[in-house]
Amino acid sequence: xxxxxxxxxxxxxxxxxxxxxxxxxxxxxxxxxxxxxxxxxxxxxxxxxxxxxxxxxxxxxxxxxxxxxxxxxxxxxxxxxxxxxxxxxxxxxxxxxxxxxxxxxxxxxxxxxxxxxxxxxxxxxxxxxxxxxxxxxxxxxxxxxxxxxxxxxxxxxxxxxxxxxxxxxxxxxxxxxxxxxxxxxxxxxxxxxxxxxxxxxxxxxxxxxxxxxxxxxxxxxxxxxxxxxxxxxxxxxxxxxxxxxxxxxxxxxxxxxxxxxxxxxxxxxxxxxxxxxxxxxxxxxxxx
Ligand SMILES: NC(=O)c1ccc[n+]([C@@H]2O[C@H](COP(=O)([O-])OP(=O)(O)OC[C@H]3O[C@@H](n4cnc5c(N)ncnc54)[C@H](OP(=O)(O)O)[C@@H]3O)[C@@H](O)[C@H]2O)c1
Numbered sequence: 001x002x003x004x005x006x007x008x009x010x011x012x013x014x015x016x017x018x019x020x021x022x023x024x025x026x027x028x029x030x031x032x033x034x035x036x037x038x039x040x041x042x043x044x045x046x047x048x049x050x051x052x053x054x055x056x057x058x059x060x061x062x063x064x065x066x067x068x069x070x071x072x073x074x075x076x077x078x079x080x081x082x083x084x085x086x087x088x089x090x091x092x093x094x095x096x097x098x099x100x101x102x103x104x105x106x107x108x109x110x111x112x113x114x115x116x117x118x119x120x121x122x123x124x125x126x127x128x129x130x131x132x133x134x135x136x137x138x139x140x141x142x143x144x145x146x147x148x149x150x151x152x153x154x155x156x157x158x159x160x161x162x163x164x165x166x167x168x169x170x171x172x173x174x175x176x177x178x179x180x181x182x183x184x185x186x187x188x189x190x191x192x193x194x195x196x197x198x199x200x201x202x203x204x205x206x207x208x209x210x211x212x213x214x215x216x217x218x219x220x221x222x223x224x225x226x227x228x229x230x231x232x233x234x235x236x237x238x239x240x241x242x243x244x245x246x247x248x249x250x251x252x253x254x255x256x257x258x259x260x261x262x263x264x265x266x267x268x269x270x271x272x273x274x275x276x277x278x279x280x281x282x283x284x285x286x287x288x
Contacts, residue, residue, distance in 0.1 A: 004236055006021060006258075008020040016139050020236065021256060022045070023037070024049045025060055027245070037060050048064065049176075050077060052112075058101060060076070076107050076108075077106075080093045081112055082113035087127050090128060094128070097109070107137075110141045110143045111124050111142045114284075121152070121153070122152075122153070128140040139174070140172070141174030144282075145177070173197065200241045203279050203280050204242035205245075208228075216230050222267075229258055233258050234263060
């Protein structure tokens with residue numbers, strides 16, 4: 001693996017690049033989002049992870065403009081809300097996101113969660129594919145999809161291509177799921193890695209519940225880093241795109257200060273807990 005820097009990107013299956021370090025804005029109130037997003041971008045982040053459901057698309061976009069960094073150097077993600085999939089609904093959300101943000105295009109549009117049934121999932125996906133065809137969106141993906149959801153999508157893409165031609169079913173670029181040492185999701189990770197689908201790691205700090213953890217504290221001491229930085233470095237070295245969230249300026253900076261150390265293979269292994277301990281919801285297991 002090439003040495004990672006704060007400017008590192010991965011090439012997605014869509015052909016577009018995604019900045020490896022993301023900045024999450026879940027639970028970031030709209031009245032502070034503009035300011036903290038601008039601060040994150042000044043710190044060196046180039047990638048903002050929002051969602052319709054976070055109610056801060058407009059404020060995040062405002063922070064991106066306020067940063068003074070050209071739009072072409074920034075990356076913005078948003079998501080069709082959970083339980084609002086379906087073709088018409090997704091189409092409406094895409095139009096609304098463009099209006100809210102004032103952007104000409106969205107870099108990455110995701111389906112937030114697989115809830116709603118097969119028809120709703122595939123209908124919403126079709127709306128994303130059309131969004132790409134009309135230039136409103138650059139890359140598309142899913143969030144909280146388990147292997148069975150991704151297989152359903154893959155087989156729809158295949159059969160659509162057979163009927164309508166190559167690329168007509170769209171290109172799955174990303175699956176955004178909760179990922180950290182207490183939830184390493186080997187099945188989902190292997191499925192995605194085999195196909196070059198980028199794994200975005202949400203709740204990479206385990207929502208700040210592990211700062212005194214006996215697995216992390218000795219590593220933090222060894223590398224003279226914080227336990228948060230150990231978690232984010234683990235995520236980077238797993239090949240993920242971590243999306244740490246913070247509204248605290250010093251933590252925004254701390255969470256980007258990750259490029260002057262590297263966990264050894266042995267230390268990475270020590271974080272292979274093998275347990276299943278989500279700190280958020282887990283729609284990947286849903287079967288409706
Ligand atoms: N697709 C999905 O379903 C989904 C679900 C959850 C999250 N996400 C995405 O992933 C992003 C991150 O996930 P998350 O917000 O659940 O959890 P997280 O990033 O693991 O943790 C955020 C929490 O950690 C605190 N924190 C941040 N940096 C810290 C540091 N250096 N030291 C100590 N505490 C620190 C934050 O506090 P302060 O903010 O007060 O500093 C906040 O309480 C979200 O913002 C969102 O973009 C997506």
